[in-house]
Structures are given as structure tokens and as C-alpha cells.
Amino acid sequence: MSIYHFDMPVLTNSMAPLSVKDRGGVEVYSIKKFFTAKWQGILTGIMPGFVTNVRVFRRNEEVAETIDAVRLFGRPRWEVRDLVNGLSYTLQDKSMVKTHPRAVISIESKEYIIESNFGDKETIVSLDNKKVVRLSYTGRIPPREYTIEFFDENLNEALFICLLYTYEIGQ
Secondary structure, three states: OEEEEEEEOOOOOOOOOEEEEEOOOOEEEEEEEOOOOHHHHHHHHHOOOOOOOEEEEEOOEEEEEEEEOOOOOOOOEEEEEEOOOOEEEEEEEOOOOOOOOEEEEEEOOEEEEEEOOOOOOEEEEEEOOEEEEEEEEOOOOOOEEEEEEEOOOOOOHHHHHHHHHHHHHHO
């Protein structure tokens, strides 16, 4: 089982990279927000969380990213890209109620369900009703310390770190 930690900044619109560290405190990944157009930065300054483009780096190499689909109406969705293998997936919000966020992503014909419940300080990713990743945090307001636990060693860690961070800031 792999376990990683990172701290969410106080300013939710911060563009500073976040260091994702293993149990020994060694940086394994880093997370950085980005904009594909100037208008995205302006809109996000007005409405925090409106644009949630994120890249994950491993040793300064881009390995995964999420790109917002423009959402004027309907539910949010993101294009999740595995930059190492050149693959792309869609993370779709399936929430019926804002207090019980749900999302779905299909990766290599496997459907992963992402969910969190009101009051819980964790987000669970499951496959066939089996927990494969858990993202938990301490505190109610930033700065928060996040912990990501991988229960399946065969998962693309960078891809799940990217989509879980995007999911958290996009809610």
C-alpha cells in the first residue's frame, strides 16, 4: 500500500506547486494548477474553483493532467490525460445533491466510482464495490493536510492523484 501526503494552500486560487511526499517525507510528485487561456485566470479570480486545470509532475516530468470541459450548463466534467501513455479519459460528475458529491471515470474498461458524504473528511474511489483509493484530510478550512492511500498497487498513482485533487477543488 502506497501512502502520500500534501498540504492544501490557504488561498484556494494559489498557483504555487504542491509537493506530494511519501511516508519518508521525500517528494515523489508535485501538483500545479494552470490555465489554457487568460480568461480562465480572470474567471477563477472572480469565482474560485470555476476552472480547475491541474498537472502532476514526477521528477519535473509532466505525467498527468486534467482539463476542464467548459461548463455553462449541466454537470462539471474533466478530461483526464495520462501523459506518459498518451491516453485520455473523462471524469464526470454524477452528483444529485451538492452535499453528497459523486463522480465516475472509466479507465481501461473499468468504471471507478468517486464519492464522499457530507461531514466525512474523506473521498473514496471504488471499483466493483471495493475501496481502491482513499483521500482524507484534517481540518475543515485550509490549510489542510491531505493523505492519499492506494490499496491497489496496479493503479496509475499520478493519474489518481491528479483526478482526486481536481475533484476536491472542483466541488
